[in-house]
Amino acid sequence: MSELVAxxxxxxxxxxxIGACRDxxxxxxxxxxxxxxxxxxxxxxxxxxxxxPYDPVAVDFAAMLAPPSAEHWLGTDAFGRDVLSRLIYGxxxxxxxxxxxxxxxxxIGALIGVASAxxxxxxDLFLQRIMDVLLSFPLIILALALVAILGNSIPNLIIAIMxxxxxxxxxxxxxxxxxxxxxxxxxxxxxxxxxxxRIILRHMLPNVMASYLVMLTAFLxxxxxxxxxxxxLGLGVQEPLPAWGLMLRGAAVEFAETAPWMAIFPGVAISxxxxxxxxxxxxxxxxxxxxxxxx
Amino acid sequence: xxxxxxxxxxxxEPAPAExxxxxxxxxxxxxxxRGPFGRSGLVRAVDGVxxxxxxxxxLGLVGESGCGKTTTGRCVLQLxxxxxxxxxxxxxxxxxMVPAELRKVRNRIQVIFQDPYSSLNPRxxxxxxxxxxxxxxxxxRDPRARHERVRDLLVRVGLSPQHALRYPHxxxxxxxxxxxxxxxxxxxxSLIICDEPVSALDVSIQAQIINLLAELQSDFGLSYLFVAHxxxxxxxxxxxxxxxxxxxxxxxxxxxDLYEAPAHPYTRALLSAVPIPDPALEAxxxxxxxxxxxxxxxxxxxxxxxxxxxxxxxxxxxxEVPALKALGAGHEAACHLV
Numbered sequence: 001m002s003e004l005v006a007x008x009x010x011x012x013x014x015x016x017x018i019g020a021c022r023d024x025x026x027x028x029x030x031x032x033x034x035x036x037x038x039x040x041x042x043x044x045x046x047x048x049x050x051x052x053p054y055d056p057v058a059v060d061f062a063a064m065l066a067p068p069s070a071e072h073w074l075g076t077d078a079f080g081r082d083v084l085s086r087l088i089y090g091x092x093x094x095x096x097x098x099x100x101x102x103x104x105x106x107x108i109g110a111l112i113g114v115a116s117a118x119x120x121x122x123x124d125l126f127l128q129r130i131m132d133v134l135l136s137f138p139l140i141i142l143a144l145a146l147v148a149i150l151g152n153s154i155p156n157l158i159i160a161i162m163x164x165x166x167x168x169x170x171x172x173x174x175x176x177x178x179x180x181x182x183x184x185x186x187x188x189x190x191x192x193x194x195x196x197x198r199i200i201l202r203h204m205l206p207n208v209m210a211s212y213l214v215m216l217t218a219f220l221x222x223x224x225x226x227x228x229x230x231x232x233l234g235l236g237v238q239e240p241l242p243a244w245g246l247m248l249r250g251a252a253v254e255f256a257e258t259a260p261w262m263a264i265f266p267g268v269a270i271s272x273x274x275x276x277x278x279x280x281x282x283x284x285x286x287x288x289x290x291x292x293x294x295x
Numbered sequence: 296x297x298x299x300x301x302x303x304x305x306x307x308e309p310a311p312a313e314x315x316x317x318x319x320x321x322x323x324x325x326x327x328x329r330g331p332f333g334r335s336g337l338v339r340a341v342d343g344v345x346x347x348x349x350x351x352x353x354l355g356l357v358g359e360s361g362c363g364k365t366t367t368g369r370c371v372l373q374l375x376x377x378x379x380x381x382x383x384x385x386x387x388x389x390x391x392m393v394p395a396e397l398r399k400v401r402n403r404i405q406v407i408f409q410d411p412y413s414s415l416n417p418r419x420x421x422x423x424x425x426x427x428x429x430x431x432x433x434x435x436r437d438p439r440a441r442h443e444r445v446r447d448l449l450v451r452v453g454l455s456p457q458h459a460l461r462y463p464h465x466x467x468x469x470x471x472x473x474x475x476x477x478x479x480x481x482x483x484x485s486l487i488i489c490d491e492p493v494s495a496l497d498v499s500i501q502a503q504i505i506n507l508l509a510e511l512q513s514d515f516g517l518s519y520l521f522v523a524h525x526x527x528x529x530x531x532x533x534x535x536x537x538x539x540x541x542x543x544x545x546x547x548x549x550x551x552d553l554y555e556a557p558a559h560p561y562t563r564a565l566l567s568a569v570p571i572p573d574p575a576l577e578a579x580x581x582x583x584x585x586x587x588x589x590x591x592x593x594x595x596x597x598x599x600x601x602x603x604x605x606x607x608x609x610x611x612x613x614x615e616v617p618a619l620k621a622l623g624a625g626h627e628a629a630c631h632l633v
Contacts, residue, residue, distance in 0.1 A: 184414035188475075191372050192428045192482065193401030202427075206418035 024287055025258050031283020045091040053266040054082035056089040056242040065259045075261040077250060083261060089242040095153065095272060097237075101161035102219035105250035108162070109169025110212050114204050116170065117177035118196070128174075131167035139164045143226055147235045155237055161226050169215045176211040180204050210288040217281030221274040228270045244270050300479035315518050316348040316371065316486055321380035323366050327593070336593045339375070342542035353512065353519040355533030355550075357526060357565070359589055363542040364522045368488045371520060372406055373397060384486065389621045391482045402432045405479035409491035411471035415463040421474050422459030425449070428482045448477040453507060469500035476507065480515070486575065489598040491519045494526060505532055532552060534627065541600040542592055544619065548626040560605050599631070607632055 025032040044051065054060075060080035068075045073125075074083040106162065116127040134142070146160035182202065189203045205212075230236035232252075233243030239246065244266040251262030324342040341363040348354050352628045356364045373389050376403040383405060389397060408414035415424055417480040425445045428434075435441045463471055472492065475590045481486050489508065492502040509532055511517060523529045529536055530550060536563065537547040546559040554576075557563045567583040587604045590596055596603050602612035611631050618625040 087414045112384075150334055167522055184410060184495070186406040187369075187372075188406060188408065188414055188478065191375060191406045192431070192478075193398040193403060194428075198431065201417075203416055207416070209418075240609070 024283070028283035028287060029247040029289070030279050034276040034279030034281075034283065038280060039092050041095060041273060041276070043096050044088050048088050048092055052082075052085040054089045056081065056085045057131065057240045058082075061111040065255070065262075067259070068261055069170065071260045072266045075259065077247070077259075077262050078255065083247070083265055084096060086242040086247055087265060089239060089243070089265070090244045090247065090269065091273075091283050093154075093237055093241065093243040094224045094270075096156055098220050098224040098273075098277075099225075100158040101230065102165060102216055104158065105162040105165025105223075106169045106212060106216040106219055108216070109166040110173045110205065110208065111172030111200075112166065113170040114200050114208060117174045117181050118200050118204060120181075127170070131170050134164065135171070139222070139228060140226060143230060144235060147230060151234055152230075152238060154237065157227060157230065160230070165223070169212075169219070172215055173208050173211055174243050175281040177204055180207045183207075198248045204234065212269070214285040217277055217284055220278030221281065224277065225274050244273075262268060296332070313349050314347050315350045315352075316520070317381075318347070318367070318371065319345050319383070320379040321345065321367065321370055321379045321382065323363070323370055323375060324378045330440050339592045339595055341370065342595070344380075344544050344557070345541070346544065346547060348486070348518055348520060350518055351512070351516050352414075352535065353359045353521055353533045355529035355536040356520060356522045357524060357536060357541060357603050358539035361589060361592065362539045363592070364524075365490055366488050366540050366559060367539070368406070368520060368522045370487055373401075385523050397438075402428065402434075402482035403484050403486040404486045404488065405478050405482055407472070407475050407492040408492060410495050411475055412463075412495075414475050415452075415471055415478075417463055418457065419462075421449070421454075421461050421463065421466070424463075424474060425459070426475050426476065432482060433481065434481075441471055444481070448480055451480070451511075453476045453503075454589060463606050468496055469503065472496060472500075472504055473507070476504070476511070478576065480511065485516070486518045486520065489519055489523075491523050494525065501528065508532065526565060527572075538565065540546050541590065541595055543600060543629065545601065546614040546628040547619070548622075548628075549624075551624065552626045557631050558622055558626070558633045559600050559601075560632075563627075564606075582595060599629070 024035075026255045058081065060076070063072065063076050063080040065078060066072050066076040066080070072082050072084070074087065077086070111132070112127055116124045117161065137145075142164040146163055147156065150156040150159060186199065186203055189199045194203075227236055227243070228245030230249070231243045232249045237243040239247055239250075247266040248263055248270070250280055251259070251266070255262050301382075319455060321341055321344040322339075325338040325340055326335055327338055328335040342610040344363070346354065346366055350631050356367060358364050362455070369375045371384075371389075373392075382392065382473055384400065386401070389400065392400070393506070417422075419427070421428065422442070422445050425448055426441050429441055429444060430436075435444050438488045442459075445459055449456055449458055453472060454473050456469070458466070458474075458524055464473065467476065475492075490507070493504050496504060505528060508519065512519060519532070521532055534551055535547065536551050536553045537544050538553075538559065539545065540561050546553065546557065546562045548558075553562065553567065557566055564583045564585045570577070583606065585604050585606075590600070590603060596613075598603070598614050599608075599612040607610065609631070615631065617629045617631045620633060621627050622633060
């Protein structure tokens with residue numbers, strides 16, 4: 001009896017998760033590859049001090065613009081900084097900004113979307129018009145404008161990338177939430193006299209999780225790309241902080257022909273990261289869509 | 296529910312003591328627009344429905360799909376705000392009540408839905424589903440006692456305590472409906488709106504759920520507003536029955552009166568469509584097949600809404616709306632010819 005009481009609130013889910021992961025790898029090999037690259041990025045970011053061969057900001061004028069060699073696997077940049085080390089540390093910036101912006105953007109967007117669908121009527125109309133206004137700006141223009149207003153620190157960069165994501169997520173989540181709102185269990189919750197926030201957070205939000213996760217992974221790739229773009233344009237992360245977009249900027253302007261390794265490797269890193277998140281996101285969407293589940 | 300609040304929220308005419316629910320002239324119209332340039336129409340889902348329900352009584356609400364019986368139930372639950380009319384529950388009008396006040400009354404009126412597959416939140420365990428309203432309404436603040444209560448409720452509705460750990464998708468339809476019943480009971484309601492609670496179940500399971508509902512009624516003194524389209528089911532559980540057609544009650548009577556002496560032609564047609572498992576009654580049964588479809592509630596017929604399909608319709612039926620006429624003790628019908 002006592003273990004029954006104790007486990008009422010904590011159902012054992014670990015075995016179900018492991019099974020689901022195995023199933024995912026078997027059915028969606030491309031998604032699994034994407035997930036593998038993502039895991040690799042995480043390992044690189046977390047273990048950067050351990051695996052990076054050099055200090056990413058250490059200037060070494062003796063080894064300026066050195067081509068890839070046994071000493072510097074991916075060569076060095078104009079200040080003699082090791083490109084591989086900067087790439088490894090750069091994954092930290094990419095993941096912090098990418099995850100920060102897309103988690104915040106998708107979560108705020110999901111809350112707005114669900115609230116919009118739940119309340120309906122004028123509140124819905126009002127929220128959706130605000131979202132329409134935000135949607136009318138291209139992603140990068142809005143982010144650029146926000147960085148220009150806020151100034152470029154990492155938290156500001158996260159905000160600038162997050163804001164254009166909110167309406168995109170709100171739109172998608174709202175449409176899923178509209179169908180959830182008509183479910184009898186939401187009526188039951190209303191008939192039970194639960195408060196609005198409880199119904200939104202406990203009864204509706206968990207049931208739009210599939211859409212939320214798909215939006216989140218799609219945003220992750222976009223956010224990393226956007227961060228690289230902003231850094232490339234000089235409005236993102238500032239030197240000497242290692243970031244992929246920034247490395248590309250330094251390289252592409254002057255050294256595209258004389259030291260191509262400076263541009264190629266950060267470019268490959270950005271493409272690979274975005275590609276991995278998109279692959280994973282697509283597979284996740286297919287895996288979570290019940291209509292495609294039998295395939 | 297303090298006495299002060301009660302007097303403030305009281306309906307203009309306080310209902311008699313034994314009346315639990317009093318619905319007066321309930322009207323629920325939905326606005327619909329047909330296309331961006333189309334005219335906007337008005338769906339008269341419920342059009343002037345009145346009935347009352349005594350404590351411990353079961354009122355069956357029957358009719359074809361689209362007749363407004365479910366909407367009537369939703370208005371009583373205040374899931375829809377009626378266009379006009381009053382819903383007095385325990386002497387207080389729920390229509391227009393302040394949301395905070397209404398929330399306190401809500402645990403006294405509960406609901407069991409038709410579809411046991413979509414009426415339980417798939418992301419919560421059975422235990423959480425039943426415990427949540429108990430916790431929110433502060434009926435049991437101690438978590439251990441609350442789990443004890445969940446256990447008792449599960450046993451009471453014919454499930455085992457172990458079911459508390461399951462998710463709805465792990466249960467069968469009948470088991471889920473029992474969870475739905477347990478969730479409704481958790482709040483210790485005095486009135487339960489049963490919105491076709493057995494229509495989605497197998498016949499063998501229907502009987503189990505109906506018997507469970509009947510048992511719980513006598514144990515807890517519950518009142519039911521039992522919405523259904525199956526006359527056999529309604530007959531078994533109801534004390535009185537109201538027959539609805541196109542948003543109106545056409546006949547309301549005690550169970551015996553309605554089945555043995557139906558007055559309204561629509562009621563007779565409905566009853567004649569049901570094979571009665573009683574040879575004596577079966578022998579007297581006349582088959583009466585209605586022609587045509589139920590008219591759209593967007594554009595209901597003039598006069599008596601039933602006249603285009605009524606085998607006995609006369610000229611007067613097209614012009615005048617018949618009012619409910621008393622035919623005997625608690626027996627009323629809305630027809631010019633009775």
